[in-house]
Amino acid sequence: MIVHQIPVGPMQNFSYIVEDESTHEAIVIDPSWDLDKIISIIDEQNLQPKYIVNTHWHDDHTRGNEELAKMLSVKIVQHEASTLQNDMTVKNGDSIKFGCSELVVYHTPGHSKDSICLVGDGKIFSGDTLFVGNCGRIDLPGGSANELYHSLFDVLHTLDDNLVLYPGHDYNGKESSTIGNEKKFNPRLQVKNVDEYVELMSNLNLAKPKLIDINVSRNIKLGAN
Numbered sequence: 001m002i003v004h005q006i007p008v009g010p011m012q013n014f015s016y017i018v019e020d021e022s023t024h025e026a027i028v029i030d031p032s033w034d035l036d037k038i039i040s041i042i043d044e045q046n047l048q049p050k051y052i053v054n055t056h057w058h059d060d061h062t063r064g065n066e067e068l069a070k071m072l073s074v075k076i077v078q079h080e081a082s083t084l085q086n087d088m089t090v091k092n093g094d095s096i097k098f099g100c101s102e103l104v105v106y107h108t109p110g111h112s113k114d115s116i117c118l119v120g121d122g123k124i125f126s127g128d129t130l131f132v133g134n135c136g137r138i139d140l141p142g143g144s145a146n147e148l149y150h151s152l153f154d155v156l157h158t159l160d161d162n163l164v165l166y167p168g169h170d171y172n173g174k175e176s177s178t179i180g181n182e183k184k185f186n187p188r189l190q191v192k193n194v195d196e197y198v199e200l201m202s203n204l205n206l207a208k209p210k211l212i213d214i215n216v217s218r219n220i221k222l223g224a225n
Contacts, residue, residue, distance in 0.1 A: 001101050001121040003166060004041050005175060009033030011060050012170045016125060017041055020099025027051045027098050028072075029118070029125055030168060031064030038068065050098045053077045055127025055168060056115040057084050058140070079107060081114035090116070108155055110148020111136030117156065124163045124179065130156055131167045132174040135188040138201050145201040149194045157183060 004017040009032050016029040026047040031038060042049060049072045054062050062084060065076050075087035092107035103118040108129040118125040128136035129151055138145045161180025183189055191197040
């Protein structure tokens with residue numbers, strides 16, 4: 001499985017193309033801005049796109065869906081809790097198959113109700129659930145500190161330490177990490193219990209995200225709530 005990590009847009013996002021080496025079938029994860037970069041890699045590598053997969057419904061991870069789906073003639077895949085337009089839904093434990101490769105869906109709510117991580121071939125695509133040195137915020141629509149705690153500690157914390165982590169944003173100047181490194185060094189994963197985590201997340205006083213009003217408004221028009 002080959003990972004093409006693509007920095008895009010004004011919010012330090014990553015889009016991904018994940019390629020099956022033997023067949024060159026591929027999926028695109030979280031297309032938002034700079035779709036020309038995605039198309040360029042697909043053309044240069046002679047890839048055969050099969051799906052667009054979204055890790056969650058937020059606009060900075062989905063705004064390129066419809067345009068790219070038309071360009072590539074592929075289906076849009078989202079978790080069943082998403083209220084955006086899609087062609088297929090998945091739930092916890094499902095597999096997304098392309099070529100001889102597959103990624104298993106882990107439902108990890110907390111940043112949003114429909115957040116998922118995708119795991120396979122020694123890799124995890126964590127969306128906005130877990131970042132390098134941080135985790136998703138819980139003060140946006142659908143966010144929950146309690147749910148995110150359980151996603152981080154009851155789901156991701158149980159995974160293989162050697163899994164390579166590919167996050168949805170680059171907030172620390174680092175493109176990837178491992179689950180093991182995040183367990184040891186990520187400040188958000190050093191709490192003792194859910195109460196401590198909820199208190200920590202509730203008192204972060206984070207700045208309002210760039211473009212949030214535009215993004216939320218756009219998602220509402222597309223059907224999210």
